[in-house]
Amino acid sequence: MTGISGRVEIDSEADILQARQQARDxxxxxxxxxxxxxxxxxxxxxxxxxxxxxxxxxxMDWEQIEENGRTGLAxxxxxxxxxxxxxxxxxxxxxxxxxxxxxxxxGTQTLMDDMEIDTEQGEGTTITIKKWQ
Ligand SMILES: Nc1ncnc2c1ncn2[C@@H]1O[C@H](COP(=O)(O)OP(=O)(O)OP(=O)(O)O)[C@@H](O)[C@H]1O
Ligand SMILES: [Mg+2]
Numbered sequence: 001m002t003g004i005s006g007r008v009e010i011d012s013e014a015d016i017l018q019a020r021q022q023a024r025d026x027x028x029x030x031x032x033x034x035x036x037x038x039x040x041x042x043x044x045x046x047x048x049x050x051x052x053x054x055x056x057x058x059x060m061d062w063e064q065i066e067e068n069g070r071t072g073l074a075x076x077x078x079x080x081x082x083x084x085x086x087x088x089x090x091x092x093x094x095x096x097x098x099x100x101x102x103x104x105x106x107g108t109q110t111l112m113d114d115m116e117i118d119t120e121q122g123e124g125t126t127i128t129i130k131k132w133q
Pocket of ligand 1: 051054055079081082083084085090093095096098099101102103104105106125
Protein backbone atom coordinates (compact mmCIF):
# COMPACT_ATOMS: atom_id res chain seq x y z
CA MET A 1 0.00 0.00 0.00
CA THR A 2 1.21 3.46 -0.78
CA GLY A 3 -1.07 5.41 1.50
CA ILE A 4 -2.47 7.42 -1.39
CA SER A 5 -6.22 7.20 -0.99
CA GLY A 6 -9.45 9.13 -0.82
CA ARG A 7 -13.18 9.00 -0.33
CA VAL A 8 -16.27 10.42 -2.00
CA GLU A 9 -19.59 10.19 -0.19
CA ILE A 10 -22.44 9.40 -2.55
CA ASP A 11 -25.65 10.97 -1.32
CA SER A 12 -26.97 12.79 -4.35
CA GLU A 13 -26.90 12.86 -8.14
CA ALA A 14 -24.19 15.53 -7.97
CA ASP A 15 -21.96 13.16 -6.00
CA ILE A 16 -21.89 10.80 -8.99
CA LEU A 17 -20.16 13.57 -10.94
CA GLN A 18 -17.83 14.15 -7.98
CA ALA A 19 -16.89 10.43 -7.96
CA ARG A 20 -16.27 10.50 -11.73
CA GLN A 21 -14.09 13.59 -11.46
CA GLN A 22 -12.02 12.23 -8.58
CA ALA A 23 -11.54 8.90 -10.39
CA ARG A 24 -10.40 10.74 -13.52
CA ASP A 25 -7.97 12.88 -11.55
CA UNK A 26 -6.32 9.99 -9.69
CA UNK A 27 -6.13 7.78 -12.79
CA UNK A 28 -4.48 10.60 -14.75
CA UNK A 29 -2.13 11.36 -11.85
CA UNK A 30 -1.06 7.71 -11.84
CA UNK A 31 -0.19 8.03 -15.51
CA UNK A 32 -2.78 5.64 -16.90
CA UNK A 33 -3.48 5.94 -20.62
CA UNK A 34 -6.58 7.67 -21.94
CA UNK A 35 -8.32 4.36 -22.73
CA UNK A 36 -7.89 3.07 -19.18
CA UNK A 37 -8.86 6.43 -17.72
CA UNK A 38 -12.09 6.30 -19.73
CA UNK A 39 -12.74 2.70 -18.65
CA UNK A 40 -12.28 3.65 -14.99
CA UNK A 41 -14.51 6.72 -15.25
CA UNK A 42 -17.23 4.65 -16.95
CA UNK A 43 -17.04 1.90 -14.29
CA UNK A 44 -17.03 4.39 -11.41
CA UNK A 45 -19.96 6.23 -12.95
CA UNK A 46 -21.98 3.02 -13.17
CA UNK A 47 -21.28 1.82 -9.63
CA UNK A 48 -21.88 5.26 -8.11
CA UNK A 49 -25.17 5.49 -10.03
CA UNK A 50 -26.23 2.05 -8.77
CA UNK A 51 -25.62 3.20 -5.18
CA UNK A 52 -27.67 6.32 -5.80
CA UNK A 53 -30.51 4.37 -7.49
CA UNK A 54 -30.74 1.24 -5.36
CA UNK A 55 -29.21 2.04 -1.97
CA UNK A 56 -29.84 5.79 -1.78
CA UNK A 57 -26.44 6.54 -0.28
CA UNK A 58 -23.01 5.06 0.23
CA UNK A 59 -19.32 5.76 -0.21
CA MET A 60 -16.58 5.29 -2.77
CA ASP A 61 -13.13 4.72 -1.29
CA TRP A 62 -10.13 4.56 -3.59
CA GLU A 63 -6.49 3.78 -3.06
CA GLN A 64 -3.32 3.28 -5.01
CA ILE A 65 -2.28 -0.38 -4.82
CA GLU A 66 1.04 -2.19 -5.41
CA GLU A 67 1.61 -5.86 -6.15
CA ASN A 68 4.69 -7.59 -7.57
CA GLY A 69 6.11 -4.25 -8.62
CA ARG A 70 2.92 -3.25 -10.40
CA THR A 71 0.91 -0.17 -9.51
CA GLY A 72 -2.81 0.15 -9.82
CA LEU A 73 -5.98 1.67 -8.48
CA ALA A 74 -8.68 0.05 -6.38
CA UNK A 75 -12.14 1.54 -5.88
CA UNK A 76 -14.46 0.19 -3.19
CA UNK A 77 -18.18 1.05 -3.35
CA UNK A 78 -19.99 0.38 -0.11
CA UNK A 79 -23.61 0.85 0.89
CA UNK A 80 -26.05 -0.38 3.50
CA UNK A 81 -28.93 -0.72 1.05
CA UNK A 82 -31.13 -3.73 0.25
CA UNK A 83 -28.40 -5.87 -1.32
CA UNK A 84 -28.40 -7.37 -4.82
CA UNK A 85 -30.99 -10.14 -4.98
CA UNK A 86 -29.13 -12.23 -7.59
CA UNK A 87 -25.57 -11.00 -8.09
CA UNK A 88 -24.58 -14.00 -10.24
CA UNK A 89 -27.36 -13.21 -12.72
CA UNK A 90 -26.50 -9.51 -12.50
CA UNK A 91 -22.92 -10.30 -13.55
CA UNK A 92 -24.34 -12.18 -16.54
CA UNK A 93 -26.29 -9.04 -17.46
CA UNK A 94 -29.53 -10.90 -16.81
CA UNK A 95 -30.95 -9.20 -13.76
CA UNK A 96 -32.51 -5.79 -13.31
CA UNK A 97 -35.10 -4.38 -10.93
CA UNK A 98 -35.19 -1.05 -12.76
CA UNK A 99 -36.02 0.02 -16.28
CA UNK A 100 -32.30 -0.02 -17.03
CA UNK A 101 -30.65 -2.50 -19.37
CA UNK A 102 -29.33 -4.64 -16.52
CA UNK A 103 -25.92 -4.31 -18.15
CA UNK A 104 -24.17 -2.05 -15.68
CA UNK A 105 -22.46 -4.67 -13.53
CA UNK A 106 -21.52 -7.02 -16.38
CA GLY A 107 -20.18 -4.09 -18.41
CA THR A 108 -18.20 -2.84 -15.44
CA GLN A 109 -16.58 -6.25 -14.99
CA THR A 110 -15.51 -6.24 -18.63
CA LEU A 111 -13.93 -2.80 -18.32
CA MET A 112 -11.86 -3.59 -15.22
CA ASP A 113 -9.04 -6.05 -14.47
CA ASP A 114 -10.77 -7.35 -11.36
CA MET A 115 -14.18 -7.03 -9.72
CA GLU A 116 -15.59 -8.55 -6.54
CA ILE A 117 -19.14 -8.32 -5.27
CA ASP A 118 -19.98 -8.92 -1.64
CA THR A 119 -23.69 -8.47 -1.03
CA GLU A 120 -26.23 -9.61 1.52
CA GLN A 121 -30.00 -9.16 1.50
CA GLY A 122 -31.05 -6.39 3.85
CA GLU A 123 -27.44 -5.70 4.86
CA GLY A 124 -25.83 -3.94 1.93
CA THR A 125 -23.35 -4.27 -0.88
CA THR A 126 -19.60 -3.85 -1.28
CA ILE A 127 -18.11 -3.88 -4.77
CA THR A 128 -14.36 -3.66 -5.33
CA ILE A 129 -12.87 -2.94 -8.75
CA LYS A 130 -9.21 -2.78 -9.73
CA LYS A 131 -7.23 -1.57 -12.72
CA TRP A 132 -3.51 -2.21 -13.09
CA GLN A 133 -1.18 0.17 -14.85
N1 LIG B 1 -25.72 -1.16 -4.83
C1 LIG B 1 -26.80 -1.91 -5.09
N2 LIG B 1 -27.70 -2.21 -4.10
C2 LIG B 1 -28.79 -2.96 -4.35
N3 LIG B 1 -29.08 -3.49 -5.57
C3 LIG B 1 -28.24 -3.23 -6.57
C4 LIG B 1 -27.06 -2.44 -6.41
N4 LIG B 1 -26.41 -2.37 -7.59
C5 LIG B 1 -27.15 -3.10 -8.45
N5 LIG B 1 -28.25 -3.62 -7.85
C6 LIG B 1 -29.27 -4.50 -8.44
O1 LIG B 1 -28.68 -5.22 -9.50
C7 LIG B 1 -29.43 -5.00 -10.71
C8 LIG B 1 -28.46 -5.01 -11.88
O2 LIG B 1 -27.60 -3.85 -11.84
P1 LIG B 1 -26.95 -3.33 -13.21
O3 LIG B 1 -26.20 -2.09 -12.90
O4 LIG B 1 -26.21 -4.46 -13.83
O5 LIG B 1 -28.22 -3.04 -14.12
P2 LIG B 1 -29.31 -1.88 -13.98
O6 LIG B 1 -28.83 -0.82 -13.04
O7 LIG B 1 -30.61 -2.54 -13.64
O8 LIG B 1 -29.41 -1.32 -15.45
P3 LIG B 1 -28.27 -0.46 -16.21
O9 LIG B 1 -27.08 -0.36 -15.28
O10 LIG B 1 -27.96 -1.26 -17.44
O11 LIG B 1 -28.92 0.85 -16.48
C9 LIG B 1 -30.16 -3.69 -10.47
O12 LIG B 1 -31.33 -3.60 -11.26
C10 LIG B 1 -30.47 -3.77 -8.99
O13 LIG B 1 -31.60 -4.57 -8.74
MG1 LIG C 1 -26.85 -0.03 -13.18
